Amino acid sequence: MFQRVQHVGVYGLIVSEGQVLLVEKSRGPYIGKWDLPGGKIEFGESPDTTLIREILEETGLEVESFSFFKSDAVVVNYEDPELGKVTLHHVGLIYKVKIKTGKAIAPKEDDEDVISAKWCDLVEMDHDDFSPFVQELLLEHPDTIL
Numbered sequence: 759m760f761q762r763v764q765h766v767g768v769y770g771l772i773v774s775e776g777q778v779l780l781v782e783k784s785r786g787p788y789i790g791k792w793d794l795p796g797g798k799i800e801f802g803e804s805p806d807t808t809l810i811r812e813i814l815e816e817t818g819l820e821v822e823s824f825s826f827f828k829s830d831a832v833v834v835n836y837e838d839p840e841l842g843k844v845t846l847h848h849v850g851l852i853y854k855v856k857i858k859t860g861k862a863i864a865p866k867e868d869d870e871d872v873i874s875a876k877w878c879d880l881v882e883m884d885h886d887d888f889s890p891f892v893q894e895l896l897l898e899h900p901d902t903i904l
Contacts, residue, residue, distance in 0.1 A: 760843045761841050763844050764847045765848050766851070767797050767849070768797070768805045768809045769796030769809075769812075770852075773902075774857075779876075779878075780878045780888075781875045782873040783871065786838075787836040793888070794850075794889070795816040796809065796813070809824060809855070817864075819857045820857065821857060822856045824854065827902075828852050829852065830849075880892075880903065
């Protein structure tokens with residue numbers, strides 16, 4: 759039997775010179791896949807604060823400005839080492855983000871959710887390597903991210 763879990767996260771769509779900044783997930787349902795930088799809203803935190811904190815932690819980049827883009831939701835079944843079989847209802851608040859300077863990436867070394875971060879040319883990558891949110895953006899809004 760699957761344990762039902764709901765997760766609400768805030769994610770940044772960061773595009774520069776035809777590339778999108780993505781992070782490689784180290785755990786959870788998207789382990790080994792490329793996803794938007796972002797994550798769970800901590801207790802007492804606003805979505806805006808979460809967005810700024812998560813992008814800094816996962817990429818080392820500072821947010822200059824942002825605007826709400828869209829919400830998305832997916833249901834994913836996966837095996838969690840601690841919880842066993844999980845059905846995850848994953849809700850994402852996605853923002854378009856402009857970073858302060860440059861494209862140099864320096865994520866926190868002890869980040870628990872990501873292996874790495876990089877600027878990606880989405881046309882050259884296998885779409886099966888993307889999280890559902892990135893796949894959805896490619897299908898629904900290719901002009902925004904390509």
